[in-house]
Amino acid sequence: MLLSEDYKKPKFEIFKDSKGQFRFRLIAKNGEIIAQSEGYDTKQGCENGIQSVKENAPIAVIVDLTNGRIKGTVLVSQKVPGTSLNKRSLTLKG
Template sequence: MAGKFEIYKDKAGEFRFRLKASNGQSILASEGYKAKSGCTNGIASVRKNAPDDARYERKTTESGKFRFNLKSGNHQIIGTSESYESESARDNGIESVKKNAPDALINDTTD
């Protein structure tokens, strides 16, 4: 089973997407978008930028957890990871986004 993007509405009524790996684990989440078209453009940007390692900003939180952001060519954040317990787990998350995002199907739960 391949990874998939899920489009959903948050409590504020904004459109968001999350990328899930083939095991169902969420590996990347978006910001909120007012319009669904913005959300689908965000997915297209993830697909385009995911294979490029230079687009990943690797971070350590104040509590010592590990995260990453995927950025577009203009340095805007297009997706943020969950928190990971270790640096190697975060790096595995990045590899999972690289592998899953380009060909992931879209499941739109807002229709």
């Protein structure tokens, strides 16, 4: 059950598109759609996609394809699965 204060928080919405595929969108606290997924055949696949975004977004860098530069600060506060990274910070300047 959503409480009234939950409507003002960022959230993921799962929905079915016109072709019957499951998709998710990330809604900002101001109500704007800020990201939308590809289509998934199953709801579980869609939920896995949401989990992947939650895990990967905090450590993602910005790749600017308009000038070929990578920039941003990556803060790793825990072990990153599949890597040896642990509690490190890396700053990339483009």
